[in-house]
Structure formats: structure tokens, C-alpha cells
Amino acid sequence: MPNIGVAAVGVVTALSLFLVLSYVFPWSGLNSWQGDIDINSGRLRETRLILFVQVRQRVEETWISKAIDAPLGPADWRTMHVFGPGRRVSPNYRFGSSLAQLREVEKLLVHDSSDPSVQKELARRLLEAWQQGSPAAGDPIIEAYSHQVWQQIRG
Numbered sequence: 001m002p003n004i005g006v007a008a009v010g011v012v013t014a015l016s017l018f019l020v021l022s023y024v025f026p027w028s029g030l031n032s033w034q035g036d037i038d039i040n041s042g043r044l045r046e047t048r049l050i051l052f053v054q055v056r057q058r059v060e061e062t063w064i065s066k067a068i069d070a071p072l073g074p075a076d077w078r079t080m081h082v083f084g085p086g087r088r089v090s091p092n093y094r095f096g097s098s099l100a101q102l103r104e105v106e107k108l109l110v111h112d113s114s115d116p117s118v119q120k121e122l123a124r125r126l127l128e129a130w131q132q133g134s135p136a137a138g139d140p141i142i143e144a145y146s147h148q149v150w151q152q153i154r155g
Helices: 002-024 063-067 098-109 116-130 135-154
Strands: 031-038 044-050 053-060 077-083
Touching (some): 063 116, 116 135
């Protein structure tokens, strides 16, 4: 019987230590969710880590990856965000705004009556801008596209 009590105390202690460390180091691989973007295809990747071991990974197609014929090169994943338990904020990463850019253009695409080649060209230009090292390089492209779509809507 005493062995069961010692084992239970050990399990509770280990679990408590894991929870405390996960909270103290919320963006470490102890217990986190990481989002990345491939700047050659526009695909998104979500990775779940527990105790620095990948327990799940999901890759998602986006309007960019669907619009281009083929990736512009081999996968080049850049971190957008890392979340930890109880923390729905992430440290700033260089490609943190790329997800917002993707979503912004997705909303504009609903209203765009242009030829699909326009979407393909937009995807290519945005990827090339990101390859310069920062999503900020894509801002003027998105701004011009937004202006173009709103001109279509206004007639």
C-alpha cells in the first residue's frame, strides 16, 4: 500500500511541476501551439508540442496555395505565432501579420469579379514580397488590390 501512495505523490508532483512550468514558460515547447506559414506556397501549418515533442501537426491550404500552379520553391516555414496554455497572446514574430493579410485578401476575393488570373498574379506577387523577409512588403500590394476591388463594387 505505501508504494501506491508514493507513486500517487510522484504523479501529482510531476503533473503540478509540468503545469507550473507550462505557465511560467508559456511559449516554450513544454506545452504550446505554433503557427507557421510557408512563404513559397502560402500554406499554413499548426504544430502542437508537449514536453518538446510534436504530438500533432496539420497543414492547411489557403487561397494562395490554391491559386498558384506550383510552389515558388521548397517549403520555407516562418513562424507567425506561438501560444501557450492560458495565454492567447503571442510574442511578436516577423511573419505575425501574414495571417491577417491572408484573411484580409480572402474577404476581398468574395467581391472580386475579375478573371482568376488576377488572383493567381496577386498570390504570386504576395509570396514574392514575403520572400523579401517581411510581410510588410506585401502591404502595398494588398492596398492596391483592395482599392481595385472597391472600385469594382462602386461600379
